[in-house]
Amino acid sequence: MTDEEDLIREDIEAYLAKYQEKELLRFVSVGSVDDGKSTLIGRILYDTGMVFEDQMAAVRAASQSDKPDLALLTDGLKAEREQGITIDVAYRYFTTSKRKFIIADTPGHIQYTRNMVTGASTADVALILIDARHGVLQQSRRHAYIASLLGIPHLAVCVNKMDLRDYSQQVFDEISADFTAFGKTLRFKDIQFFPVSALVGDNVVSDSENTPWYDGPNVLEYLETVPIIEDRNFHDLRYPVQYVIRPDLDYRGFAAEVASGVIAKGDEVVALPSGRTSKVKAIDTYDGELDEAFAGQSVTIRLTDEIDISRGDMIVKPDNLPRVTRRFDAHLVWMHEKPLDTEKAYLIKHSTQTVRAQIDKIYHEIDMDSLQPKSSDGLRLNDIAKVRLSCHRALYVDDYQRNRETGAFIVIDSLSNNTVAAGMIALEFADQNLSDVMKELHAESAMEPKTFVSPSERMERFGQRGATVWLTGLPGSGRWTLAYALERKLFDLGRTATVVSPVGEDLRSMISAAKAVTDAGLINICAFPSRTRNDRELLVERIGRDRVVQVYVNTDEALCRERRPDADFTGFEPPENPDITVALDKMRIDKAVEIILEALEKRGQFEAQ
Numbered sequence: 001m002t003d004e005e006d007l008i009r010e011d012i013e014a015y016l017a018k019y020q021e022k023e024l025l026r027f028v029s030v031g032s033v034d035d036g037k038s039t040l041i042g043r044i045l046y047d048t049g050m051v052f053e054d055q056m057a058a059v060r061a062a063s064q065s066d067k068p069d070l071a072l073l074t075d076g077l078k079a080e081r082e083q084g085i086t087i088d089v090a091y092r093y094f095t096t097s098k099r100k101f102i103i104a105d106t107p108g109h110i111q112y113t114r115n116m117v118t119g120a121s122t123a124d125v126a127l128i129l130i131d132a133r134h135g136v137l138q139q140s141r142r143h144a145y146i147a148s149l150l151g152i153p154h155l156a157v158c159v160n161k162m163d164l165r166d167y168s169q170q171v172f173d174e175i176s177a178d179f180t181a182f183g184k185t186l187r188f189k190d191i192q193f194f195p196v197s198a199l200v201g202d203n204v205v206s207d208s209e210n211t212p213w214y215d216g217p218n219v220l221e222y223l224e225t226v227p228i229i230e231d232r233n234f235h236d237l238r239y240p241v242q243y244v245i246r247p248d249l250d251y252r253g254f255a256a257e258v259a260s261g262v263i264a265k266g267d268e269v270v271a272l273p274s275g276r277t278s279k280v281k282a283i284d285t286y287d288g289e290l291d292e293a294f295a296g297q298s299v300t301i302r303l304t305d306e307i308d309i310s311r312g313d314m315i316v317k318p319d320n321l322p323r324v325t326r327r328f329d330a331h332l333v334w335m336h337e338k339p340l341d342t343e344k345a346y347l348i349k350h351s352t353q354t355v356r357a358q359i360d361k362i363y364h365e366i367d368m369d370s371l372q373p374k375s376s377d378g379l380r381l382n383d384i385a386k387v388r389l390s391c392h393r394a395l396y397v398d399d400y401q402r403n404r405e406t407g408a409f410i411v412i413d414s415l416s417n418n419t420v421a422a423g424m425i426a427l428e429f430a431d432q433n434l435s436d437v438m439k440e441l442h443a444e445s446a447m448e449p450k451t452f453v454s455p456s457e458r459m460e461r462f463g464q465r466g467a468t469v470w471l472t473g474l475p476g477s478g479r480w481t482l483a484y485a486l487e488r489k490l491f492d493l494g495r496t497a498t499v500v501s502p503v504g505e506d507l508r509s510m511i512s513a514a515k516a517v518t519d520a521g522l523i524n525i526c527a528f529p530s531r532t533r534n535d536r537e538l539l540v541e542r543i544g545r546d547r548v549v550q551v552y553v554n555t556d557e558a559l560c561r562e563r564r565p566d567a568d569f570t571g572f573e574p575p576e577n578p579d580i581t582v583a584l585d586k587m588r589i590d591k592a593v594e595i596i597l598e599a600l601e602k603r604g605q606f607e608a609q
Contacts, residue, residue, distance in 0.1 A: 031129035032139035040198035042070025047205035050094035089119035113382035114335040148186035237261030239315040240351035253300035259405035264292035278305040336420035340379035344454030350409040356392040400424035458521030466518040471527035473553030476563035478584040479527035497523035552578035
């Protein structure tokens with residue numbers, strides 16, 4: 001019986017207090033399909049006594065052989081068991097006498113990159129498995145690259161299935177050397193290698209007699225002793241206010257989790273965005289006041305001065321400011337089936353702020369096979385790219401590799417409220433003093449006005465693209481009769497169209513109205529006089545050449561004069577290259593409408609109904 005078991009029996013309160021004081025380590029297991037990630041995690045849980053009897057009974061019942069398949073302790077989805085792959089992120093918890101642990105068992109398949117990113121985003125250690133039979137595969141490099149991109153400081157490389165290679169030291173050394181050469185290009189603080197057999201248990205929880213040539217720690221020993229406290233950022237105070245506590249007139253506190261750094265009573269601080277300075281009067285918790293608080297603690301701060309501070313503001317130190325900016329570069333992991341739409345605005349959730357933002361530019365996408373940059377015209381599910389973003393107002397950010405708390409954000413679709421991407425800010429160092437910060441905070445928005453609803457979303461909603469059908473012709477040619485007949489037919493077909501009325505308007509106002517209707521995703525029909533080619537060129541330039549359909553109603557001039565003897569026929573310049581030409585003295589209105597509809601269909605104006 002262990003000392004902890006004795007303590008549980010004798011003094012459960014003392015055990016719980018000791019448990020609370022244990023350091024927590026989060027680690028993520030990654031690797032290629034069939035490398036044995038889930039088996040390794042199952043082995044750790046089983047050998048440390050962290051599996052209940054009913055769980056083992058279920059595993060034995062589901063196993064395909066006499067021996068229990070320990071991978072089933074984490075592969076909980078039916079689809080995972082059927083295919084023998086990890087799809088979802090499985091979180092498991094266990095404890096030893098030295099530490100508490102949270103494990104994230106993540107998928108290795110490229111199809112589930114977003115799941116891996118989710119599981120690895122908060123990890124202290126990445127545990128990568130490499131099959132000793134196959135060596136370092138491109139998938140292994142991809143997993144290590146993503147782990148490095150996510151800022152995980154420590155990497156544990158488990159060369160698994162050593163039992164199938166007769167525990168060969170040469171095999172282990174060759175794989176270690178191969179991976180070490182690649183690892184030098186990444187940002188890990190350290191890389192540790194282990195020769196293991198997750199199935200048998202060699203060097204996982206206990207040392208193995210089969211590898212006398214290996215004198216390093218086993219996997220559990222490493223996880224219990226790897227130094228992680230120094231990985232936290234205790235230098236840069238970042239206190240993003242979550243809530244203002246005001247129970248009575250005499251108490252005003254600002255509640256938050258200390259994202260990074262240390263704050264103590266008496267410290268001079270500055271509140272952003274106001275730029276007002278004050279000193280820390282008290283640091284409160286449920287159990288009483290503290291002299292100081294550090295990263296990871298949730299506390300309430302009271303200041304000596306009355307300062308207007310609300311949720312989304314940030315308390316920092318005057319001599320250690322975050323980067324205050326409305327534009328920044330970031331690595332973006334696209335996590336939604338719906339692709340990136342650069343024509344619309346999104347929401348960005350950063351610490352306790354939510355702001356409107358847009359992706360201005362895609363610098364490059366990361367080729368997940370070669371890990372090299374490649375050009376990209378958009379982002380789709382599981383893609384990773386470097387992008388430039390603009391925000392409606394300034395954020396208080398740090399480079400992700402320096403501060404994972406204030407260097408990370410998520411992107412939210414403004415209509416569905418779905419999280420569509422995760423971002424890691426990449427900043428070039430640029431010192432800012434408080435004066436520079438205040439100028440940035442008071443500056444205009446960095447964004448060009450952009451709708452929350454993009455043309456592609458309007459196409460999805462209406463089943464059509466916005467367009468202007470502009471009818472040109474002599475007075476009396478039947479332009480307006482044709483315009484209203486076209487509107488009626490489109491309506492009958494379930495399309496959304498309208499005729500823009502010309503009463504009391506000039507050409508420029510009609511063009512502005514036509515553009516607004518087209519931008520809204522409707523089909524705008526207009527027969528306003530545009531006598532000259534310059535008039536029509538202005539129309540095309542303002543609305544967009546690919547969104548204008550020019551219809552020349554080429555009715556015989558003699559008939560037009562007969563219909564409109566009082567009209568002015570001077571100065572009319574027939575279109576040189578109209579998209580459609582119809583002559584209403586030679587065909588019926590319904591035939592002309594049919595010709596225009598066919599032309600719209602050929603342009604891809606409508607989705608099939």
